[in-house]
Amino acid sequence: MVETNYFFLRLWYWIITFLIIRQSTLPHLSNADTGNNTGTDNNNNNNTGSTMPNVKLLVEDKQVVIDNGIFQLTLSKPIGIVIGLRYNGIDNLIETNKSLLHGGFWDLNWSEPNDSRIRGQFDKLTGTSFEVIVETDEQVELSFVRTWDVSQKGKISPLNVDKRFVVLRGQSGFYSYGIFEHTKEMPAFYIFTTRIAFLLSVNKFHYMAMADNRQRFMPSPYDRLPGRGEPLEYKEAVRIINPVEKEFEGEVDDKYLYSCDDKDNKVHGWISMDPGVGFWLITPSNEFRTGGPFKQDLTSHVGPTTLAIFVTPHYGGTDLVVKLKEGEEWKKVYGPVFIYLNSDTKGDMNSEIQSWPYTFPASKDFPKSFQRGLVKGRLLVKDAYMSDTNIIAKNAYVGLTAPGIAGSWQRENKGYQFWTTTNEDGSFIIENVREGNYNLYASVSGFIGDYRYDTAINITAGAVVEVHDLIYQPPRDGPTLWEIGIPDRSAAEFFIPNPNPLYVNKLYLNHTDKFRQYGLWERYAELYPDNDLVYTIGVSDYKKDWFFVQVTRKNEDKSYNGTTWQIRFKLESVQETGNYTLRLALASAHVAKLEVRINEGDEESMPLLSTGAIGRDNAIARHGIHGLYWLFNVNITASMLMKGENIVYLKQAGNDSPFKGIMYDYIRFEGPPIQVS
Numbered sequence: 141m142v143e144t145n146y147f148f149l150r151l152w153y154w155i156i157t158f159l160i161i162r163q164s165t166l167p168h169l170s171n172a173d174t175g176n177n178t179g180t181d182n183n184n185n186n187n188t189g190s191t192m193p194n195v196k197l198l199v200e201d202k203q204v205v206i207d208n209g210i211f212q213l214t215l216s217k218p219i220g221i222v223i224g225l226r227y228n229g230i231d232n233l234i235e236t237n238k239s240l241l242h243g244g245f246w247d248l249n250w251s252e253p254n255d256s257r258i259r260g261q262f263d264k265l266t267g268t269s270f271e272v273i274v275e276t277d278e279q280v281e282l283s284f285v286r287t288w289d290v291s292q293k294g295k296i297s298p299l300n301v302d303k304r305f306v307v308l309r310g311q312s313g314f315y316s317y318g319i320f321e322h323t324k325e326m327p328a329f330y331i332f333t334t335r336i337a338f339l340l341s342v343n344k345f346h347y348m349a350m351a352d353n354r355q356r357f358m359p360s361p362y363d364r365l366p367g368r369g370e371p372l373e374y375k376e377a378v379r380i381i382n383p384v385e386k387e388f389e390g391e392v393d394d395k396y397l398y399s400c401d402d403k404d405n406k407v408h409g410w411i412s413m414d415p416g417v418g419f420w421l422i423t424p425s426n427e428f429r430t431g432g433p434f435k436q437d438l439t440s441h442v443g444p445t446t447l448a449i450f451v452t453p454h455y456g457g458t459d460l461v462v463k464l465k466e467g468e469e470w471k472k473v474y475g476p477v478f479i480y481l482n483s484d485t486k487g488d489m490n491s492e493i494q495s496w497p498y499t500f501p502a503s504k505d506f507p508k509s510f511q512r513g514l515v516k517g518r519l520l521v522k523d524a525y526m527s528d529t530n531i532i533a534k535n536a537y538v539g540l541t542a543p544g545i546a547g548s549w550q551r552e553n554k555g556y557q558f559w560t561t562t563n564e565d566g567s568f569i570i571e572n573v574r575e576g577n578y579n580l581y582a583s584v585s586g587f588i589g590d591y592r593y594d595t596a597i598n599i600t601a602g603a604v605v606e607v608h609d610l611i612y613q614p615p616r617d618g619p620t621l622w623e624i625g626i627p628d629r630s631a632a633e634f635f636i637p638n639p640n641p642l643y644v645n646k647l648y649l650n651h652t653d654k655f656r657q658y659g660l661w662e663r664y665a666e667l668y669p670d671n672d673l674v675y676t677i678g679v680s681d682y683k684k685d686w687f688f689v690q691v692t693r694k695n696e697d698k699s700y701n702g703t704t705w706q707i708r709f710k711l712e713s714v715q716e717t718g719n720y721t722l723r724l725a726l727a728s729a730h731v732a733k734l735e736v737r738i739n740e741g742d743e744e745s746m747p748l749l750s751t752g753a754i755g756r757d758n759a760i761a762r763h764g765i766h767g768l769y770w771l772f773n774v775n776i777t778a779s780m781l782m783k784g785e786n787i788v789y790l791k792q793a794g795n796d797s798p799f800k801g802i803m804y805d806y807i808r809f810e811g812p813p814i815q816v817s
């Protein structure tokens with residue numbers, strides 16, 4: 141591909157994504173400000189008019205075709221798989237080669253509770269009945285339903301599933317959403333993953349984009365096959381050794397290289413050069429995703445593949461698995477998401493966010509704006525050791541989700557979540573909240589821990605709930621004697637090594653996301669071949685001297701040892717009254733066993749803290765800089781400390797895998813309490 145084409149592709153992607161990305165920086169308006177409580181049509185349809193063709197539906201024996209004059213969508217009947225997408229002179233944007241992954245489909249990965257298989261069973265959610273829900277000149281909405289009965293026990297996931305597809309007049313794209321229902325007649329089971337996947341034409345789509353600084357020409361799926369690709373430590377990662385195009389020789393390809401926090405996961409997709417066509421998946425709301433704003437999910441990757449992920453244990457582990465009990469009644473709407481097609485830089489994708497919640501879905505299970513409520517207030521932080529007055533919580537994340545304890549939102553997976561960020565004065569408005577009972581939670585960058593508002597919040601249609609000034613008092617017992625890192629739920633500020641030249645993805649060379657390279661966990665033993673990391677307070681710099689992940693050490697016989705890090709610090713004196721506190725905020729843990737000792741490095745001595753095996757987020761292998769957040773507080777008596785040099789020993793004892801380890805977010809050592817105003 142010539143350099144000129146690359147420039148124009150980057151320019152094209154930047155223009156069409158600018159409007160949607162900038163929306164996240166705009167002030168949050170109430171429904172009264174936007175007029176969304178009126179129940180009027182806000183379905184992003186204001187560019188349509190009498191000159192636009194009507195939406196037409198053709199129902200055939202084994203397929204249905206929807207044509208709005210801009211594109212033509214074909215779905216199998218009654219199965220409900222996208223088998224055709226004609227647009228801008230291309231007969232089919234969807235891959236149809238049966239020897240490859242092909243089509244556009246909903247799927248689900250599940251297991252029965254007593255099934256020991258980690259990956260469970262694959263269920264393509266095949267529809268067994270078909271119905272036209274809406275057929276007008278302005279809109280066609282189709283339903284592909286599968287109803288479970290006891291004769292299917294153990295064969296398919298015990299769910300009633302309704303897959304919906306919607307085409308509107310004048311819209312250059314279509315919508316899809318799903319309604320999942322578990323009834324009292326159904327057995328227990330677990331949902332590991334559910335999503336929509338689109339496998340695009342291999343011969344047409346070669347350029348992938350998910351952010352202005354994360355886009356590139358991509359290898360071919362054939363480059364991952366035996367003889368062309370060399371498998372690495374896990375099956376998703378392949379080193380390309382004999383590519384179709386030589387420019388990819390020696391690179392690592394791995395779908396996890398393109399993961400994204402859900403708070404940033406608004407648009408991603410692919411571009412075809414000849415003719416020029418963009419295929420984009422737009423997610424205007426995260427209310428139906430699990431795990432909160434910092435949950436990471438897959439986006440687009442080699443295939444060419446584009447995904448809308450709704451449930452997955454990636455970067456969270458089994459805590460994010462939806463576990464439904466026998467007879468438990470549960471229903472959830474996933475989506476709608478928008479599949480947008482373009483052939484130039486025109487089109488305002490920002491309107492997709494502004495028009496949420498959509499008015500066009502015909503299902504009663506998707507409430508309109510006037511059927512929802514909002515919560516508004518202001519968030520402040522009280523930390524007397526940092527300020528005499530309350531601190532404004534700027535750009536904090538504030539959300540409503542299922543009742544629970546502080547921080548439980550990051551493991552919540554059955555209900556809906558509604559998040560926003562605070563303004564410069566700490567104020568916030570959480571809009572378009574479904575009816576129900578919630579707790580209000582917050583995460584404030586710069587402060588450890590999680591906030592929960594103790595009063596439950598009930599949302600009814602049209603409700604405006606004011607909580608006024610909320611005060612978060614983060615964990616704190618005494619003054620900061622020393623600290624390592626920044627409390628922001630991430631390990632990004634620590635030292636991240638350059639990749640091994642054998643395992644490079646060129647996109648991330650000289651990139652802000654330096655951590656998105658394969659094999660960085662192996663660099664620890666190379667940098668510390670004989671002794672583990674030692675960090676000296678007042679001398680060391682966490683940006684240079686604190687390795688971003690505490691992993692195992694690989695031996696010559698391919699076994700692994702746990703590692704023990706040291707933090708050395710001096711005390712001019714030890715206060716005999718009152719206790720000291722060591723606070724350990726973890727950004728990630730994968731089957732890790734953290735043991736904390738002070739001034740006694742002997743591993744036979746009793747640790748002050750022993751977590752046991754914690755976490756299964758696997759963020760190390762998946763090139764993440766965080767997974768689930770953990771906070772541990774260690775009480776240290778004066779008798780354990782010495783005037784002069786002291787040593788904190790942090791042992792990660794898990795030792796049977798290269799991926800067992802810990803990412804630290806922030807560490808703070810506090811002195812005994814003192815009188816503060």
